Amino acid sequence: MKEFKLADNTIDNKDYKKMINFLKERKYLNQSKFTHKFQEKFSKFLNTKFSVFVNSGSSANLLIAQALLEGNYLKNKVVVLPAVSWATSVSPFLQLGYKVILCDCDKNDLGLSVRNLETICKKFNPGLVVVVNVLGHSNNFKKIFNLQKKYNFKLIEDNCESLGSRFKNKNLGTFGIASSHSFYYGHHISTIEGGMVSTSDRNFYNILLAIRSHGWARDVQEPFKKKLEKRFKVDEFKSLYTFYYSGLNVRSTDFNANLGIEQLKKIKKISKIRHKNFERYKKNLKDFWNQNSNLELISSFGFATFVKNRLQVFKYLKSKKIQSRPLICGNMGQQPFWSKKIKNKPSLPNAEFIDKYGIYLPNHANLSSKDIDFICKNFKKYARPIYF
Numbered sequence: 038m039k040e041f042k043l044a045d046n047t048i049d050n051k052d053y054k055k056m057i058n059f060l061k062e063r064k065y066l067n068q069s070k071f072t073h074k075f076q077e078k079f080s081k082f083l084n085t086k087f088s089v090f091v092n093s094g095s096s097a098n099l100l101i102a103q104a105l106l107e108g109n110y111l112k113n114k115v116v117v118l119p120a121v122s123w124a125t126s127v128s129p130f131l132q133l134g135y136k137v138i139l140c141d142c143d144k145n146d147l148g149l150s151v152r153n154l155e156t157i158c159k160k161f162n163p164g165l166v167v168v169v170n171v172l173g174h175s176n177n178f179k180k181i182f183n184l185q186k187k188y189n190f191k192l193i194e195d196n197c198e199s200l201g202s203r204f205k206n207k208n209l210g211t212f213g214i215a216s217s218h219s220f221y222y223g224h225h226i227s228t229i230e231g232g233m234v235s236t237s238d239r240n241f242y243n244i245l246l247a248i249r250s251h252g253w254a255r256d257v258q259e260p261f262k263k264k265l266e267k268r269f270k271v272d273e274f275k276s277l278y279t280f281y282y283s284g285l286n287v288r289s290t291d292f293n294a295n296l297g298i299e300q301l302k303k304i305k306k307i308s309k310i311r312h313k314n315f316e317r318y319k320k321n322l323k324d325f326w327n328q329n330s331n332l333e334l335i336s337s338f339g340f341a342t343f344v345k346n347r348l349q350v351f352k353y354l355k356s357k358k359i360q361s362r363p364l365i366c367g368n369m370g371q372q373p374f375w376s377k378k379i380k381n382k383p384s385l386p387n388a389e390f391i392d393k394y395g396i397y398l399p400n401h402a403n404l405s406s407k408d409i410d411f412i413c414k415n416f417k418k419y420a421r422p423i424y425f
């Protein structure tokens with residue numbers, strides 16, 4: 038029986054050969070010129086000025102959270118995060134001592150509920166709002182920008198599930214000061230493990246470069262480094278082991294970057310197939326949730342839907358070798374790592390609904406229209422729709 042995996046490998050035989058040749062030809066594998074090349078190519082693809090390659094999407098979020106603090110970017114340490122997101126979208130902010138407020142999700146695009154966000158802004162005056170583009174979908178950026186003007190917060194995008202999606206002629210991942218991306222297995226492209234932070238803010242870029250590697254200034258741009266040396270009265274020798282920021286080590290390697298360069302060549306094709314599959318699902322499952330796809334390109338990560346009898350559907354699909362998953366974290370407020378730490382439970386009705394009824398189905402570039410039809414036929418045999 039054919040297996041329908043939720044996510045599939047994007048690394049093919051040609052990539053494996055490239056990796057083998059890379060190892061044969063090079064002695065130095067650590068972060069160096071291939072990392073720079075991958076970062077440049079990624080920035081060009083996304084249309085941002087700068088990118089910083091790291092060892093995972095989670096590290097990208099951690100690096101952003103720390104750079105915002107070290108660079109004094111925020112008016113306060115209150116951050117709004119989506120209740121429907123990923124554990125490591127949220128946990129870096131808890132670990133770094135931010136006050137985290139969970140915001141409910143929107144029924145159309147699974148992004149932030151703008152209504153709930155405004156209520157939170159009025160009450161807490163947050164310094165930072167993080168949006169997560171869920172499963173290839175966008176957020177309602179027009180309305181979020183209106184709130185940003187009114188309440189003056191900084192905006193960050195976690196784009197780990199949506200690389201390649203385009204909204205109003207712009208790539209997702211270009212709407213805030215910085216965005217994070219994941220290149221884990223089964224994501225749109227893969228560097229085995231890997232992630233990226235993208236930004237068009239030069240100052241922020243330099244702080245990211247420093248914090249990525251211990252907090253030293255070896256990797257930062259020359260004028261930025263000179264400024265630091267002057268400010269802290271450090272000579273050329275001392276500068277080698279001077280740590281200007283409270284740093285991390287979230288670097289990746291040139292080996293992974295070289296793979297990333299090859300993978301990036303495929304992203305447009307991969308996104309188009311994911312979009313086509315998404316449309317096929319929508320047509321097949323029109324009696325289920327009619328989700329928003331008014332993006333020029335939805336680089337869909339999986340097809341989200343809602344059913345009354347989720348466990349039964351999951352088990353039946355499993356028996357047919359079709360993988361499915363809960364709709365990412367469901368309601369973050371219900372996750373053990375959150376509820377162990379934070380006792381008050383905010384009202385998040387949409388996230389609650391997702392927690393109870395959300396399920397998502399496979400989408401990746403190795404699925405054909407025939408595969409999608411097969412998945413949908415089996416899904417519909419047992420699934421009882423519930424209105425969201």
Ligand SMILES: Cc1ncc(COP(=O)(O)O)c(C=O)c1O
Pocket residue numbers: 093094095096122123125126169195196197198218219220221231232
């Ligand atoms: C929204 C979101 N953010 C962050 C991550 C973390 O990425 P990584 O697995 O590369 O650490 C994921 C992982 O799937 C994710 O879905």
